[in-house]
Amino acid sequence: MDIQDVDPFLRSINEFERKHWGQPWLLQHTGDIYVNDKISESFFFKTDQHIAINKHPRFAIIPEHRHEFIEMSYVYSGTLTQTINNNKITLSEGQLIILDTNVAHSIEAAGENDIIINCLMRKSYYDSHLIHRLAGNNVLSEFFVNAVYKSQEHSEYILFPSQSSPRVRSFMTExxxxxxxxxxxxxxxxxxxxxxxxxxxxRLHKDANAGSETDSVKRTVNMADIIHYMESRYQTIDLTSAAKHFHFHPNYLSKIIKDHFGQSFIKVVQDIRVKKASLLLKNTDLNIAEISEHVGYKNIHFFYKNFKERFRMSPAEYRAVHRNH
Known part of the structure; x- marks a missing residue:
């Protein structure tokens, strides 16, 4: 697809939209999309796919639902009206909204000129790729840390004043x-x-909210920096050295990590290690002992135990499944 093909592609009426033209209520009865009140990830994501981009279906009412992935919606043309946590919000052309995981929201039927681009991201993507890149940047650091590690407690969204930004439109088109x-x-x-x-x-959010940073946001920035530090030193990190780096007492660092992650410092480190190991199992020919040592385990039996707790299968089974796929 060339760049000049994007606009005709977005404005074309696909089979799904044609089916709902004039019958916007039909989507409420399609059982293959929803599991209870949550949209099934399998409806949008293929196995091992971390990002999905699609055009929001026009002419269909989307009933209230939740999902376990982050949803970013950009109004390419027209408007988008959603009810989020019982608050009705209408976005105009050029505006962008990011919804946290587990946010209850419904969407009114879009008209023919209402073109919305959705970018969906699994937790595994922004957990391993975005958090460390955003360390030190307040607004999105807070949002993504909460989305990944406290999704059951937070139900939030961020609306960006991007309607006058040609760069945002260009990036979404690309x-x-x-x-x-x-x-x-x-x-x-x-x-x-x-x-x-x-x-x-x-940058847009900073310009629009200059001087309005809160202490809670600043505290979350520090948490994002801690996550980045742990992700980059997971092989050898320990509580004492991490606390010293941030000029904290070990007990204090242990407490704030427990508050954010809901588990201990060592459990968070173990989770990072086995996730790194899963990538090596999928993408390298290193044997399991080498992978165990590479990610920081001195005891391979301990590695097997933690890996199976996290992925519900052994390292060898995990490699076989993903290699076959």
Missing amino acids: LVREYYSSDICSEEAIGSYLVLLFTELL
Whole structure:
């Protein structure tokens, strides 16, 4: 897909939209999309896919629902009206909203000129790719830390004043082009455009809210820095050295990590290690003992135990499943 093909693609009426034209209530009766009140991830994501980009379906009422992924919606044309946590919000052309996980929201039927681009991100993507890049940036750091680690306690959204930003429109258009073109290195290009997009959104939000930072946001920035530190030193990190780096008492660092993650410092480190190991199992030919040592385990039996707790299968089974896929 070339860049000039994006606009005709977005404005074309697909089969799903044609089905609901004049019958917006039909979506409420499609059982293959919803599991209880949550949208099934499998409806949007393929196995091991971390990002999905699609055009919001026009002419259909989307009933109240939740989902376990972050949803970013950009109004390419027209308007978008949602009810989020019982608050009705209408976005105009050029505006962008990011919804946290588990946010209850419904969407009114969009008209023919209401073109919305949705970018959906699994937790595994922003957990391993975005958090450390956003360390030190207040607004999105707070939002993504809460989305990943406290999703059951927070139900939030951020609305960005991006209607006058040609850069946001350009980045969103490029994301659509890359996603549907499947050119070489498209995944890498999509990741790069997302980082550029978030950088622009941070700047817009900062300009619109200059001088209004709260102490709670500043505290969360420190938490994002801690996550980054743990992600980058997971192989050898311990509580004492981490506390010394941030000029905290070990007991205090242990407490704030427990408050944010809901588990101890060592359990968080173990979770990081086994997730790094899962990537090595999928993408390298290192044997399991080498992987165990590489991610920081001195005892391979302890590695097997933690890995199975996290993924419900052994390292060898995990590798076989993902290699076959």
